[in-house]
Amino acid sequence: MKRVGIIGGGQLAWMMGDAAKKLGVELVVQTPSSDDPAVAIAQDTVLATVDDAISTKILAKKTDVITFENEFVNLESLSFIEHQGVCFRPSLEALTPLLDKYHQRCYLQSLGLPVPQFFALEQAENLGSQIEHLGFPVVLKSRRHGYDGQGTFIIKDLADLQKQLNLNTTTKALSQSLFLIEEFVPFERELAIIAARSVDGEVVTYPVVETQQEQQVCRRVIAPADITPNQAAEIEAIAHTLLNSLEVVGVFGIELFLTTSGKILVNEIAPRTHNSGHFSLDACETSQFEQHLRAVCGLPLGNPALHCVSAVMVNLLGYEISGSDYQSQRQKLAEIPQAFVHWYGKTESRPGRKLGHVTVLLDHRNRDAISTIANNIESIWYPS
Structure with a gap:
């Protein structure tokens, strides 16, 4: 019987439960809390922070393959485990260009796929003229860990942009590396x-x-x-x-x-x-x-x-x-x-x-x- 490890224990992992029974697959969940939904359907649980490489090593010993319920993972720490022969599906290489939304945009563009106009905030030497090219409103996005509307802001003018950056970060240098700006698509x-x-x-x-x-x-x-x-x-x-x-x-x-x-x-x-x-x-x-x-x-x-x-x-x-x-x-x-x-x-x-x-x-x-x-x-x- 195949044993699949899942990094993440939310509802997406929970909804794999019935399918696992149908296919004769056992699920082992790595998740921070024993109250998380997928704990109820898992054959075994590894309690840990989601990006905890030590816990993922334990997960690997219990399973044949490891997959992901969410993308809030530390690829650098997991790469050491992958090099030791652990099978991740999708592979860490496949995830690498996608987890940072600016890198994701660049990757899609390199494939010739149609995307909104965008730029990284840290690369904007003249922010006013860059945004003027797009025209207000624009969209400010967190490059990592945004979901369900978190980390996405509709910006109506430069004053609004500065206000959001001040609310979400402590230093200008830090704020610029955390965000990208893209055109607002009507x-x-x-x-x-x-x-x-x-x-x-x-x-x-x-x-x-x-x-x-x-x-x-x-x-x-x-x-x-x-x-x-x-x-x-x-x-x-x-x-x-x-x-x-x-x-x-x-x-x-x-x-x-x-x-x-x-x-x-x-x-x-x-x-x-x-x-x-x-x-x-x-x-x-x-x-x-x-x-x-x-x-x-x-x-x-x-x-x-x-x-x-x-x-x-x-x-x-x-x-x-x-x-x-x-x-x-x-x-x-x-x-x-x-x-x-x-x-x-x-x-x-x-x-x-x-x-x-x-x-x-x-x-x-x-x-x-x-x-x-x-x-x-x-x-x-x-x-x-």
């Missing part, structure tokens, strides 16, 4: 695609989805996205180019913009399973979580196709500080026809925290009807 829609690559180099892609965000946090995902066949083909080609160039093994999430002129731009890469693919648990022949385990275990990839006409996924985000399990709301959500409620078992709710999600399977693609269903879910979940 997009028509935000899109995403989940793609997987096997040990043998086979690449499969899931249907392109529309993601709906509020304050840079994903609220809803609609599968498939209402785009043209040519746009879907372009996005699939981007996924193939990226995964093959990196020689990735595993699942990646790719976030994109569709501009008002119909142009596709790559926004960000997540080198792991991704929130935009949660619909696949209930709506696809093979979920993104099973697909990831198949890839890292060297098994044939599964069929990523939808087995329904469409689906809508709504995140259940925390709106208060609480220890409640929200049983009453979850019961009402479960009563929605063709609804599947996934509750992550987190011990504390706080504003913006992802506590669970609901996916509803549909036999139509009517956008108004889909919006009505999503609104109904949110009316049940959020207090009026």
